[in-house]
Amino acid sequence: MNEDIIAQLKTHSELLYNRAPALNHPDQDRDLWLVMESLAITMEAVRTLGVAVNRLDGLEGFGGPGA
Numbered sequence: 001m002n003e004d005i006i007a008q009l010k011t012h013s014e015l016l017y018n019r020a021p022a023l024n025h026p027d028q029d030r031d032l033w034l035v036m037e038s039l040a041i042t043m044e045a046v047r048t049l050g051v052a053v054n055r056l057d058g059l060e061g062f063g064g065p066g067a
Helices: 003-023 030-056
Strands: none
Touching: 003 030
């Protein structure tokens, strides 16, 4: 996963996470809020995994140049 994709995931997950509470009102669609917040959390998890995998790249036995 390249750094540009990781940065985009971070930006978009933050935007979704910050926007989701605005939909958590009795007169709003609570299901949409749950979907947005869940998607933001999932995107942050994928970004974190991407950062971890990038740190492993290059270690012998993990498919990097040292293998």
